[in-house]
Amino acid sequence: xxxxxxxxxxxxxxxxxxxxxxxxxxxxxxxxxxxxxxxxxxxxxxxxxxxxxxxxxxxxxxxxxxxxxxxxxxxxxxxxxxxxxxxxxxxxxxxxxxxxxxxxxxxxxxxxxxx
Amino acid sequence: xxxxxxxxxxxxxxxxxxxxxxxxxxxxxxxxxxxxxxxxxxxxxxxxxxxxxxxxxxxxxxxxxxxxxxxxxxxxxxxxxxxxxxxxxxxxxxxxxxxxxxxxxxxxxx
Numbered sequence: 001x002x003x004x005x006x007x008x009x010x011x012x013x014x015x016x017x018x019x020x021x022x023x024x025x026x027x028x029x030x031x032x033x034x035x036x037x038x039x040x041x042x043x044x045x046x047x048x049x050x051x052x053x054x055x056x057x058x059x060x061x062x063x064x065x066x067x068x069x070x071x072x073x074x075x076x077x078x079x080x081x082x083x084x085x086x087x088x089x090x091x092x093x094x095x096x097x098x099x100x101x102x103x104x105x106x107x108x109x110x111x112x113x114x115x
Numbered sequence: 116x117x118x119x120x121x122x123x124x125x126x127x128x129x130x131x132x133x134x135x136x137x138x139x140x141x142x143x144x145x146x147x148x149x150x151x152x153x154x155x156x157x158x159x160x161x162x163x164x165x166x167x168x169x170x171x172x173x174x175x176x177x178x179x180x181x182x183x184x185x186x187x188x189x190x191x192x193x194x195x196x197x198x199x200x201x202x203x204x205x206x207x208x209x210x211x212x213x214x215x216x217x218x219x220x221x222x223x224x225x
Contacts, residue, residue, distance in 0.1 A: 004157070033213070042217030043158075043203060056212045090157055102146050102207045106157030 002027065004107035006091050012113045018079040021110045025072050025093030031055070032074040033104065034066060037088040046089075049074055050096050078112075086114045119216035121204050126222045133191040135219045137204030140185060144206040147180060149189045152201045152218070161189070161202070191221075199223045 005024040013019050025032050033056075034046040045058035049068035066076040072093075078085055088111050092104035121137040139147065145166050150158040164171045164178045164187075171178045177190040191198055201218040208214065 035215070043215035045212060045214055048212065056210060092158075101163060102148075102211070102213060103160050103163065104150075104158070104213060106159070108155075108157045 004091055004093050004105050006089075006107035006110050008110055009108065010111050010113075012115060013081050014115050015081055015083060017081050018077060019081060019112060020075055020077045021089055021091075021112075023074045023076075023091030023093075023107060025074070025091075026105055029093035029095055029105070030072055031094045031096030032068055032072065033092045033094075034074070034076050035090045035092065036060075037090055037109070038086075043090070046076065081114045083114050086112060088112075119204055119206055119214055121202075121216040121219050123217060124220050124222065126224055127194050128224045129194060129196060131194055133189075133194045133198065133221055135189045135191075135202050135204075135221070137187045137189075137216055138185055139187065139204070139206045141206055141208045141214075142182075142185065143209040145209075146207040147178075147187050148203075148205040148207070148213070149176075149178065149187075150203040150205060150215070152203065154200075158203060194221075194223055196223050 007022045031050045033048040036044045047066050048056040052068045063079045068074045088109040090109045092106045094104050118140045127133040148163045149161045151161045152158045162173050175192045179188045201220050203218045204216040
């Protein structure tokens with residue numbers, strides 16, 4: 001079974017630009033979550049999508065947005081990039097049923113550098 | 116709101132036991148997790164414990180849960196160099212959101 005795939009793995013942008021990151025979950029998983037990982041703040045929850053609907057949201061500004069497609073693939077977008085957005089963005093999928101163990105399967109991340 | 120706290124660094128001599136501690140705030144957490152992140156990789160689930168359990172053992176790993184104090188610990192017996200990684204504690208709250216701590220970097224001394 002293929003794991004969670006994130007593209008691109010690395011990218012460099014300049015302040016003010018926007019970026020779109022993509023995530024393909026494990027086949028059969030309907031939930032996709034996004035996290036931002038930085039050395040100072042650790043792993044911070046951005047949002048979770050389930051069956052094309054945002055199910056949960058973290059405390060990030062509106063510049064951070066996401067969506068999920070009917071095949072469960074997800075994208076996240078960051079507009080008007082700031083230096084502080086430089087981070088590793090991790091995508092994680094799970095089956096999504098409320099009674100399951102909630103185990104998240106992570107991709108290797110997309111490392112964004114904002115200059 | 117939800118918050119998960121853990122110490123940032125731990126150094127342990129090879130062969131000794133490592134104990135990583137974590138505190139959480141959401142008393143309605145259903146599951147608590149330990150994830151491991153090796154350099155350049157995403158996170159991988161090590162083990163989890165359901166909130167109605169006090170202890171779970173899985174080979175070299177022992178998880179202890181104190182619900183009253185909202186305290187979770189992970190003990191790794193006979194720590195090896197391959198255990199060097201960042202360990203994240205996480206809780207699953209009532210809204211099904213999974214919140215992580217900042218991670219504990221485990222360093223193994225020869």
